[in-house]
Amino acid sequence: MSKPTLSQTGGSLLIAWQLKDKNVLIVGGGELLSKAYIPAQKSSSTSTPSRITYYDRRFSGPAEIHKMDMVLTALDDANRSREICEMCRKARIAVNAADIPDLCDFYFGAQIRDGPLQIMISTNGNGPRMAALMKKKIQAALSGSEGEAIDRVGVLRAQLKERSPGVGGPLGRRRMKWMSEVCNTWEIDDLTKLDDAAITKLLDEGWEKNTVPSPQNFFSNHSRASKISLQLSHVGDLIPFIGTFALGGLCATLLFLGHRHV
Amino acid sequence: MSKPTLSQTGGSLLIAWQLKDKNVLIVGGGELLSKAYIPAQKSSSTSTPSRITYYDRRFSGPAEIHKMDMVLTALDDANRSREICEMCRKARIAVNAADIPDLCDFYFGAQIRDGPLQIMISTNGNGPRMAALMKKKIQAALSGSEGEAIDRVGVLRAQLKERSPGVGGPLGRRRMKWMSEVCNTWEIDDLTKLDDAAITKLLDEGWEKNTVPSPQNFFSNHSRASKISLQLSHVGDLIPFIGTFALGGLCATLLFLGHRHV
Structure with a gap:
C-alpha cells in the first residue's frame, strides 16, 4: 500500500x-x-x-x-x-x-431525508460518486415508511412522558425500557399504523398494564372507528415536505x- | 395529528x-x-x-x-x-x-464506520432505539467491502491527479467524468481488487486511452504476479481500526x- x-x-x-x-x-x-x-x-x-x-x-x-x-x-x-x-x-x-x-x-x-429520519454518507473526500452509490444502496434497503414510523414513535414517546413525567430515576428507566420493547417487537409497518387513537390505546392497554401487546393482537381488536381515523390521518402525511x-x-x-x- | x-x-x-x-x-x-x-x-x-x-x-x-x-x-x-x-x-x-x-x-x-466510509443516522430526537434499528437495517444492506472499495477509489483518484494535475478546466472535467464512469460501471467487489499494480494498469490502459475497461476484461488479462501482490495487499487491510x-x-x-x- x-x-x-x-x-x-x-x-x-x-x-x-x-x-x-x-x-x-x-x-x-x-x-x-x-x-x-x-x-x-x-x-x-x-x-x-x-x-x-x-x-x-x-x-x-x-x-x-x-x-x-x-x-x-x-x-x-x-x-x-x-x-x-x-x-x-x-x-x-x-x-x-x-x-x-x-x-x-x-x-x-450525501444525504437521505425522510421526515424526522436523516442519514448522511461521507467518504471523507474519497470521491463524491462513491457517496452517491452508497446513498442509492441505502435507499434501496429502506422501505420508505421509516420516517413515518419514527415520527409516530416520537409522538408515542412524547405522550408517554406527558402521562408519566419526570427525569431519570426508576420511572425514567421503566419508560425507556418499555419504549425500547415497543420498537424492538413492532415492525416499521406496525409503527406507522399508530395514529393518535391507537397511541392512547397502546398507553392504556400496554404502558398502564406494564406490557407490550403484539401488533397482531393490538390491531385485530382495534375498532373500525379508529381504523377510519387512521386512514384520515394518513392524508396529513401526504403534505409534501417543504422544508x-x-x-x-x-x-x-x-x-x-x-x-x-x- | x-x-x-x-x-x-x-x-x-x-x-x-x-x-x-x-x-x-x-x-x-x-x-x-x-x-x-x-x-x-x-x-x-x-x-x-x-x-x-x-x-x-x-x-x-x-x-x-x-x-x-x-x-x-x-x-x-x-x-x-x-x-x-x-x-x-x-x-x-x-x-x-x-x-x-x-x-x-x-x-x-447512530454511526457506522468502515474505513473511509462514515454513515450517521439521526432521528432528530425521536428515539435512540429507532436510530439503532435503522443502523442495523443499513448495515445489513452493506456487504462490508464498501470501505475498502472507497479507499481504493481514493488512491486511484489521487494517482490520476498526480498523473494529470491541475484544478478545474477541461482536464478537470475529463478526470471527473472518467472517475464517475469507473465507479458507475465497476461493482464494489471489482473496486476492492484495485491494488497498486492494478491501479497503474487501469490508468495506463483506461485513462490514457480515454476508455473504461470492463472489470471482466481488465482482470482476466491481469498477470498472475499482480494477483499475488493483490493477496498480500489484503493483509494490510486486516490491521484493526484503532482510531x-x-x-x-x-x-x-x-x-x-x-x-x-x-
Missing part, C-alpha cells in the same frame, strides 16, 4: 448541527444560487416567513461575519476564499470553502452575498 | 466535522469516561502520541473554554451544564450538553475535566 489508509489515520466527527435561530452567511454562489433560491423564496412567501436575505453586493470584510454562526464560501477566487476562511478562523466561526477541503471546518456528504435548507426548514437565516462583484 | 410533524418544521444540518488540530473539552463524564478512556490511552501510548489530557479537578470558569473548538458537558447537575453552555454560546464555541437537547448546538446519531474518538483517530486533543468535584 502506497499510503496509510484513512481507517488508520482517522475520519470526521459526524454531527447533526442545529440551525434553529442561527445565522448562516453564504458568500458567492452567484448565478446558481440566485436562480435556485430567489424563485423558491418568492413562491413560498405567502406561507413561510422568509429566512433568506439576498444581497447583490461585494463582501466588505470582517464586519460581515460578526453575527454569523456559520459561513460558506462558493467563490471561483481561491485566494478570496482563503482570506474569508482566515477571518472566520480568527472569529471562531465554522467555515466551509467549496472545493478547498483544506480550509474546511466541516464537509457535507429545505434555504426555505428555513432548518430555521436558520441565510444571508447571500452575491457572486458577481465579489 | 396532535402536533406538527418534524417533516414540516425542519431538521438538522448533517455535517462531517473536522477535528484535526482542534481542542475539545469534555466536562464531567466522571467514572464512565475515566474507566473507558484512561486505560485505552495507556494501552496505545507506545504507538500513538497521546491526545488526551485528563484533569481530575473542578471546572473553574470561562478561562477553561478559551482555546476550545468544541465543548461537551456530561454532568448530573443540569444547572451547571446550563451555565457552561451559556459561557460557550457567548464565546461562540459549539457545545453539546448530554441529556439536555435544548442546550445543544449539535447532536450525535476512536478518544484515541485521536480524529486527531483532536481531548481534555477531560473530572466529574467528582464539579
Whole structure:
C-alpha cells in the first residue's frame, strides 16, 4: 500500500448541527444560487416567513461575519476564499470553502431525508460518486415508511412522558425500557399504523398494564372507528415536505452575498 | 395529528466535522469516561502520541473554554451544564450538553464506520432505539467491502491527479467524468481488487486511452504476479481500526475535566 489508509489515520466527527435561530452567511454562489433560491423564496412567501436575505453586493470584510454562526464560501477566487476562511478562523466561526477541503471546518456528504429520519454518507473526500452509490444502496434497503414510523414513535414517546413525567430515576428507566420493547417487537409497518387513537390505546392497554401487546393482537381488536381515523390521518402525511435548507426548514437565516462583484 | 410533524418544521444540518488540530473539552463524564478512556490511552501510548489530557479537578470558569473548538458537558447537575453552555454560546464555541437537547448546538446519531466510509443516522430526537434499528437495517444492506472499495477509489483518484494535475478546466472535467464512469460501471467487489499494480494498469490502459475497461476484461488479462501482490495487499487491510474518538483517530486533543468535584 502506497499510503496509510484513512481507517488508520482517522475520519470526521459526524454531527447533526442545529440551525434553529442561527445565522448562516453564504458568500458567492452567484448565478446558481440566485436562480435556485430567489424563485423558491418568492413562491413560498405567502406561507413561510422568509429566512433568506439576498444581497447583490461585494463582501466588505470582517464586519460581515460578526453575527454569523456559520459561513460558506462558493467563490471561483481561491485566494478570496482563503482570506474569508482566515477571518472566520480568527472569529471562531465554522467555515466551509467549496472545493478547498483544506480550509474546511466541516464537509457535507450525501444525504437521505425522510421526515424526522436523516442519514448522511461521507467518504471523507474519497470521491463524491462513491457517496452517491452508497446513498442509492441505502435507499434501496429502506422501505420508505421509516420516517413515518419514527415520527409516530416520537409522538408515542412524547405522550408517554406527558402521562408519566419526570427525569431519570426508576420511572425514567421503566419508560425507556418499555419504549425500547415497543420498537424492538413492532415492525416499521406496525409503527406507522399508530395514529393518535391507537397511541392512547397502546398507553392504556400496554404502558398502564406494564406490557407490550403484539401488533397482531393490538390491531385485530382495534375498532373500525379508529381504523377510519387512521386512514384520515394518513392524508396529513401526504403534505409534501417543504422544508429545505434555504426555505428555513432548518430555521436558520441565510444571508447571500452575491457572486458577481465579489 | 396532535402536533406538527418534524417533516414540516425542519431538521438538522448533517455535517462531517473536522477535528484535526482542534481542542475539545469534555466536562464531567466522571467514572464512565475515566474507566473507558484512561486505560485505552495507556494501552496505545507506545504507538500513538497521546491526545488526551485528563484533569481530575473542578471546572473553574470561562478561562477553561478559551482555546476550545468544541465543548461537551456530561454532568448530573443540569444547572451547571446550563451555565457552561451559556459561557460557550457567548464565546461562540459549539457545545453539546448530554441529556439536555435544548442546550445543544449539535447532536450525535447512530454511526457506522468502515474505513473511509462514515454513515450517521439521526432521528432528530425521536428515539435512540429507532436510530439503532435503522443502523442495523443499513448495515445489513452493506456487504462490508464498501470501505475498502472507497479507499481504493481514493488512491486511484489521487494517482490520476498526480498523473494529470491541475484544478478545474477541461482536464478537470475529463478526470471527473472518467472517475464517475469507473465507479458507475465497476461493482464494489471489482473496486476492492484495485491494488497498486492494478491501479497503474487501469490508468495506463483506461485513462490514457480515454476508455473504461470492463472489470471482466481488465482482470482476466491481469498477470498472475499482480494477483499475488493483490493477496498480500489484503493483509494490510486486516490491521484493526484503532482510531476512536478518544484515541485521536480524529486527531483532536481531548481534555477531560473530572466529574467528582464539579
